[in-house]
Amino acid sequence: MALESQIVQLLFAGITVGSIYALIALGFVVIHNVTGIINFAQGEFAMLGALIAITLSEKTAIFSRGMTVTLNLPLPLAILAAVLIVSLIGMVLYQFAIRAAKGASVVALIIITIGASIALRGFALIMWGTDPFRLPNFTPGAPIQFMGAFLILQNFWVIGTTLVILVALYFFFERTMLGKALRACSINRVAARLMGINTERMALFSFALSAAIGAIGGIVIAPSTPMAYESGGLLGLKGFVAAIMGGMNSAVGAVIGGLVLGIVEALGAGFISSAYKDAIAFIMLFAILAARLSGLLGEDAKQQESGV
Numbered sequence: 001m002a003l004e005s006q007i008v009q010l011l012f013a014g015i016t017v018g019s020i021y022a023l024i025a026l027g028f029v030v031i032h033n034v035t036g037i038i039n040f041a042q043g044e045f046a047m048l049g050a051l052i053a054i055t056l057s058e059k060t061a062i063f064s065r066g067m068t069v070t071l072n073l074p075l076p077l078a079i080l081a082a083v084l085i086v087s088l089i090g091m092v093l094y095q096f097a098i099r100a101a102k103g104a105s106v107v108a109l110i111i112i113t114i115g116a117s118i119a120l121r122g123f124a125l126i127m128w129g130t131d132p133f134r135l136p137n138f139t140p141g142a143p144i145q146f147m148g149a150f151l152i153l154q155n156f157w158v159i160g161t162t163l164v165i166l167v168a169l170y171f172f173f174e175r176t177m178l179g180k181a182l183r184a185c186s187i188n189r190v191a192a193r194l195m196g197i198n199t200e201r202m203a204l205f206s207f208a209l210s211a212a213i214g215a216i217g218g219i220v221i222a223p224s225t226p227m228a229y230e231s232g233g234l235l236g237l238k239g240f241v242a243a244i245m246g247g248m249n250s251a252v253g254a255v256i257g258g259l260v261l262g263i264v265e266a267l268g269a270g271f272i273s274s275a276y277k278d279a280i281a282f283i284m285l286f287a288i289l290a291a292r293l294s295g296l297l298g299e300d301a302k303q304q305e306s307g308v
Contacts, residue, residue, distance in 0.1 A: 005148025018262020023217030024239025043236020049215025090211025132226030
């Protein structure tokens with residue numbers, strides 16, 4: 001493959017993978033803006049969204065292949081149901097884990113989300129076992145050839161979904177009363193309470209919204225990347241890196257951070273070695289955190305007030 005074609009191929013792959021990281025990062029940003037905490041179960045929302053959609057739409061063996069589910073729902077209906085179920089899981093996580101620890105420090109709440117991540121991963125292992133699952137391509141057909149590179153049709157779904165969600169979030173936060181209430185909580189939670197905004201309800205909604213975004217991210221990547229019980233861990237960590245790169249407070253910054261991370265990963269894998277693909281994300285994370293010594297988990301984090 002010519003160098004120009006190889007660069008186009010790697011850039012497109014990087015934008016596709018970066019779009020997934022961006023969706024995960026958007027979930028981090030939504031929760032952090034409203035509650036002030038980092039939800040490390042965000043990657044598990046993506047994993048659950050994909051596996052639930054697969055289970056609802058296809059014949060799927062569960063519980064160590066001791067039981068088979070054959071609901072065979074139409075794919076659009078299965079996707080909608082999966083997003084709603086994962087949103088409900090996000091609400092349950094907030095209600096019974098985060099809200100129950102009301103008054104705890106931000107660091108303690110973050111540790112709770114790490115525990116929730118492990119618990120959700122364990123549930124997925126019991127439910128679906130270690131087998132990887134995947135969805136059929138949303139649009140069948142041969143790849144498109146562009147400048148010598150081959151562009152897979154499913155990747156356009158990934159990129160398009162990220163753009164649609166970003167635009168939808170912009171209009172939601174700028175044009176709706178609920179969105180403006182969430183923004184008020186992110187700007188000043190105490191003032192929001194004084195203005196009559198129920199900050200606990202806003203926090204609950206932020207977890208539901210974040211879980212829905214994560215589930216959509218897992219679903220759109222499932223046709224091209226098989227999903228298993230452990231898939232959420234790496235997705236969550238890379239989404240966190242993207243969110244950190246974007247500043248943790250900006251939806252646009254999260255998308256840019258995800259795209260940059262995806263492109264750097266793809267170029268590094270293509271021109272250096274695929275063995276360093278995952279290492280690149282962690283090197284970038286360490287570099288960013290080292291440059292922000294007074295950042296999210298600085299010495300004052302224990303005293304930082306959470307919004308739950």
